[in-house]
Amino acid sequence: MSETYQVVCPVDDLEVERGVTALVHGQAVAIFRTHDGEVFALGNHDPFAKASVLSRGIVGTRGGVPFVASPMHKHAFDLRTGRCLDDDTVTVPVFEVRVEDGMVHIGGRKQKVA
């Protein structure tokens, strides 16, 4: 299942440090582009607030780690691993991302995160 990549939007449509939501394989995925040009994709669902909102959070760095702060109660999630920086027993799913020909492709859920 995770082999198939889905094209979501031109990378230029992603504003730096602002997220968008995409519907990938029937589910909501939050996509972010950081200041250094990298693109990340996380599940959009905030497990604390139990609402589909992560793409609307503020993006920044904490001790060098790129993260998004949930708009609901400000829980911070590592964009690379999905791990919650405030409670390391909680993780949100992270998805494979490829940028090809100026388009963002989202793949399956990452099996192994750094």
Place this chain on the structure above:
Amino acid sequence: MSKRKRIVVVGHGMVGHRFVQAAVERGLTETHDIVVIGEEPRPAYDRVALTSFFSVESAEELSLLPGGQYDDPRVRLVLDTAVTGIDRKDQVLTLVSPPPTPSGVELEDPGTVSELEYDVLVMATGAAPFVPPVPGKDLRNVFVYRTIEDLEAIREASQTAKAGVVIGGGLLGLEAANALHQLGVETHVVELAPRLMAVQVDDAGGATLKRHIENLGLSVHTGVMTELIDGDDDGIVSGLKFKDVEEPLEVQMVVFSAGIRPRDALARECDLPVAERGGILVDEQCRTADPHVFAIGECAAPDGRMYGLVAPGYSMAEVVVDALLEGPGTFTGADMSTKLKLLGVDVASFGDAFATTDGALELVYSDAVAGVYKKLVVSEDGKRLLGGILVGDASAYASLRPLVSSGIALPDNPEELILPASRGGVQLGMPDEAQVCSCNDVTKGQIKEAVAEGGEHSCEDVACVKKCTKAGSTCGSCVPIVKNIIEEHFASIGKVVDKGLCEHFRLTRQELFDLVSVHGYRRFDDIVEAHGTGRGCDICKPAIASILASQFNGHVLAQETAALQDTNDAYLANIQRNGTYSVVPRIPGGEITPDKLIVIGEVARDFGLYTKITGGQRIDLFGARMEQLPAIWKRLVDAGFESGHAYGKALRTVKSCVGSTWCRYGVQDSVGLAIALELRYRGLRSPHKLKGGVSGCARECAEARGKDFGVIATEKGWNLYVGGNGGAVPAHARLLAGDLDTETLVRYLDRFLMYYIRTADRLQRTAAWIEQLDGGLDRVKEVVVDDALGLGAELEAAMARHVDSYFDEWKATIEDPEKMARFVSFVNAPDVPDPAIAFTTERDQIKPADPDGAVSLGSTIPVGAPGLVTAGDAR
């Protein structure tokens, strides 16, 4: 076990109250019951702060016992009841309720008489103002200045009186004069002695003080004797005649403040010895000649001397509790130092202010232009400070006074201590034993203990030290020094008190604000590159967005700032628990036409939104999906609505009452003003949300004093209050200025709001901001009303820029395709609504469905524990 003993306290004033507090705290109520008999209709209140009654307006705020009763059930408080007799042989008191009138006029109802036995009697009856036997002293509109009831009567009379006179130019007299002046009465001060405050300051100091006071528009008459008070046909004061002066003063009210006399009549009647000049004679344990009877506070005369200040009274209260616990405490005299601000003029006097010690030397610094006079009294060898007088600038008081009691050696050039800082003033280290707070007898050592790491309290700020040691909690004059000690302590252990915003900026919000203003930065990237590290976070980004908005008032969703906004600002709506948004159109002052009401109803119906009347006098529409917001707002904007900024740290609402337009009590058009203010300040981004209120009369139906700025109509104009809020830590707004015309009111508000926006911390509402400002509300008054920093015009200009550049951000958003592009559910499927959002209904309206219920997360995520995959699992 023996029967529990009963302590009866006569008088529930400041000292009686302190006695009970100490008794409870120190366990005396384990063995004793306490009954307190108070003659006034209310529990003890802060008499020292009596004058602020005119600005607080609710007497409750002065109360020392806001609940009205002690928590300890073994203490019983009986109010509105006087003790009229003491039978020392049988240890029985006679009580009368309600108390007989002081003038001795027969009451129709003589009151209920009862008896009460005591084992221990504590007299805390205080003192009464001394009224000299001047002819005319019983006319109407002749007052004294001692109780809340006195002040109520003075305020009442001030509404019709044009001019008034205070007889007595001492400390209390000047305070009373200050009050009359603030009540808008033309004020005279009459003093028999050749100078003001004869007890505390010398001739030169008195003269400086007099000049200050005359500059404020009060008339001072020193060295004159009052011959009689004239009355008109109705028995109301009409004038005051001096001895050897032809022209009488035309005044319609008189306030006596010619000293106080201990209330020792009860003691005299039961043959307890009193001092020659009044006051119940007591020994070092505050015990009278009768071992079962103690006396404390202003009614007592330890060693024959009475003390008209609260601090010695508090010590006496502690000493008696100690005696009853068989402790060793004694009272051996007190520090009579005083520091106060009279009519905005600092005055302090401490120690041997008149250089009566043998060989004492005086060092004087005086600057007639600035109106500053400072005198130090030092020992013959110039090594020890004995006392001093400060007029016009008493900032050195907090560091000088402890030098007197501790006897620390002075530096080689002691005059440096009173020179202005620019001329080489120095800071002094003081030893741990030095008393810092004289009201509550707290030493430097005790304050250091409170801030010690791992100690009992581990305080980190003044507020905590105040709570734990009581230092600074009474007159407040020692607060600057307490603050210094705390900072000194943290510096000494190498702890940096970090005031930085977050890990990205080691700067406070105020510093960032100034940097932005100096450099003219418009982009976060430039600011973080020049002054910060990393890429920012959810703390600094919205803070900088707010600073940029306050200064340049661009669109919050403009290219450079859009990514900085908190989620609510980012979508110009308030996010709700299920990820939907609420919509709050502005309804200025809460006034709305039927047509507009119908539009709101239609929009809510057509989009299936939940509606509710908010606590802010407007209507909130809930349950909008993000992608629906533009269409909803299009309808609202077309009907003439604007954004209500419910989502922003910005002006929310200015609440109003119907005021003079409809209400039979209203004295001004409160709705009109509320609308004008809401329109003036709409869209103003600030460190925290801002709320206002305008009430049409003192009944305060708009709850204006619960707002950051509140306006209450008076017969003469508007009273402006600042620093109120509701929420978890409610604060009542306090008077900034009274009886203003509308133009002045707006000018002061412009200055106040801009001053706040410039200097407050992030997420600090006005109340907390004022609290932490050096000088508190007085400082705000200096800057806003007196324009002491000369910033007034600049602050007004900044506000004018805001007003001129205002635009409705929702209208601007729906007109801009680039901004509209953000409002889609999915970038790749804009027509599919987010399936994670679901509703049920309740009371005929929608509500979010239970998140644990029907949330579809799609097929590829292991369902069961949505998102709750642990770190380990993910690996």
